[in-house]
Structures are given as structure tokens and as C-alpha cells.
Amino acid sequence: MLYSGSEASDIYSAICVAATVLVPGCDRASVMLRRGDKHSTVAATDDVAQRIDEFERRLGQGPCVDAIADARPQIDTDLRGHSTWPELARAIVETTPVRGVMGFRLLIDERKAGALNLFSDTPGAFDAAAAGAASVLASFTSVTITAISRGDDVESLRNGLASNREIGQAIGLLMAMENISSDEAFDVLRRTSQEVNLKIADLARALVSSHASGKTE
Template sequence: MAMAGLDNTLKEPAAVFAALAQILYSAEDSAEVYNAICSAAVELIPGCDHASLMLRRGKTNVTVAASDEIAAYADELERATGEGPCIDALETDLPQLESDLRTPNQWPEFAQKAVSETPIRGSMGFRLMVDRRKFGALNLFSDTPGAFSKDVADQAVVLTSFASVAVTALSRGEDSDSLRRGLASNREIGQAVGLLMALHRVSEDKAIDTLIRTSQEMNVKVADLARKVIVDHRSTLD
């Protein structure tokens, strides 16, 4: 299946992105958008207890949002040790996944500090692309060993790809109408397919099948969260 055929075949992912967009439309500035992405990650991704968003500013990786102090501190540990899921996601095309940091893994120093100084036991990192540049990464952390799996990562890929579009719009100073047009173009769906191909090392056809199945599973949950956010936002205006 060619990427050009996405418009006609991926209705489920499009529905998920449309619901996620409703969460961001209630935000008033970039800080609220970044925090909404982290909050959505904790609400939507199974086993995710903490989330952070790290963006590259020149040669520095800056945490622009975190769901809580634990996620923010985990980012500090990554910068201090020079290793971790977010840093690796920024440098490579592969999603980063370690389900149990207590076992030997690719980030020994970060893992040792995270396990000894925080409740974090599992982590994932996913790059954000803006105009084909590695612009940032979404960091997800679990307090439960083994909670993160490739199936869970599939759902994180969907959210990450949506976040890439939102961050792109913000980096260009675009408004919500521009974001709507970006979502309609299915750029983020193409990014999701690419991440799933890298994560599972499968063909484009297989990745598209995974994206459709994952989106079907997420759709109701995402829509419910979007409605809740909108209701909460409106109540603050009354």
C-alpha cells in the first residue's frame, strides 16, 4: 500500500488525531499545549505514570513540559548522565524502549540513578520531527516493571506523531486553524507509519495495519478524554 493512499484508508487514525486536537484547541499558549501532551500521555498510554517533553534548543535539550516532578527529574538525570530514552530518541530514528530498568540495559548510569532515586522502573522515548528535523522527544516513564511493551509503544507512537504536528504548528507560530489543516493532510499519520516500521522492523503495509488496529483500540478512550478536557476548560470560563 503506497503512502499516497493514506487519505482513503486510515479513517481510524484520523479520528484519533481529530479527538486529540480538541484537547489542544482549549490551550491558550505553547506551555499549555506542551503540558496537555504530557497529561494526555499519562491518561492514554497504559502503564505510563509520568511524561515529559524535551525540545532541542541549539545544542541544549530543554524540558518544556512534564506531568510531574518525577518526570522533570528523570530528564535532569538524562542530561546529567548523557544517556537515556529521550536523548537516544533525539539521536536515532528508532523508538527507545526499556521495560525494566533494574535489568542490564542500554543506559546503565541513567538506569541506576533512576531506580535508586525515583519510583521509575520502565521508560520509553520517541523523537518529534519538525520539517524533517529531529526537534525533540516525548519521554514516558512507568513505575511498574514490565508495563511497557511494543504493543503499548504502538499507542505512544500515535500520540507522538500527533505531538509532532502540534509542535510544528507552534514552532511556526501557526494558529489552531493551521493545525487543523496540518492534521487533515495526514502528515502525522505518515510519521506514525515510519515510527512503527522502525519499532517493529516491518514493511509499510504491516505498519499501516498496526496503526489502524491501535487507533481502533484508542479511539473511544481518546474521545472520552477530549470531551473531559473540553468540559473542564469550559467550566473554568463560567
């Protein structure tokens, strides 16, 4: 799905659709990128997701905006209660069916570039499993937008899919097992690969394989 399009806009749209398929409880999604001092939505599943992004930009608060600045995922499972973003929560609840939100930072060559934004119409739907799946998708998305920014063609993205999938899975596993951010998980992979003189993709493959067999240490 991610690499079936021929244009960057097609790939961004596919990422949003993938979120609704792969992340439990996700009904809508958007990708917001920072360009200079401004944030812009480059893809969204529908007008509701687009509108919430607009709320965030206007209010200067929310999971998407905060995710760009902070490595840790930004999550509010029920906007009807006490929210970290009270003005945004009020606007969302009053004008949309969305009740839960998540934001995950996206990187281009380790630079803060944007956020993957996920929305649920069901209060409490965004649990640990949903956050884990979203973190893997966010890792894929960071790889994708980095390749696009470098001018890589879609065929290059397809060729790198296998190793990227394993790295994303390994990052998700480390985040869950060690309760760390995606940046910290990738740094663990990077440092360990240097220490054992093994490519990151090969190390990720070994980690995912050992976890599947119940031997992860």
C-alpha cells in the same frame, strides 16, 4: 486535549497529560526539545518526570537523549535489569518510583527537534501496544511542534486534527506491520502517495479504513 490550550506551553502540557491517558502503562511524561546544543524540558506531568530529564542531561545518556539522535524508539521496560543506560537506570531506580522508560524522536520540518518521554512505575508495562500508542502520539506531537514553530495559531491546529489523526494512525499501523521506524513509515506513505497520485491524508484514511475492515494488504 492537545489543541484546547491557547499557548504553546499549554499544548505541550496537554501532550504530556494525553500520554498518561492514551498510552497503556504510562504514569508520567515529558517533552524535551533541543535548542542549539542544549536540551530543555518544555513540559512535564510532575517533578519525577522533570528530574529524570535532568538526570539524562547531566549524564548525557538515556532514551530521551538517544531518541533525538536515532529514529527508532528507545525503550527499556525494566530498569532493574541490564540497561542500555546503566548510570541513568541506577539513578532512576534509587531515587524515583519509575521502572520503565520510552523515548520517541520529535521532528520539526524533518529536523531532529526533541523527544517525547514516557515513564512507567510498573516493570514490564511498556509492551508492544504501549509502544504503538506512543508512536501515534509522537507523530501528533511532531505535527504540533512544527505548526508552533511556524507560528500557526491553535485554530489552525484544530482544523488539521482530523487528517493528522489519520496520518498518525496509518504511521502506527505501518510501524507495527512492517517493524519499521516512524520516519520510515511516513516515507512509505509519502512515496506511495506520489506513486498513486493521492494526498497523504487520503491515503492514510484508506489504509486505516481497510485495516479496520480486515482488508489491509
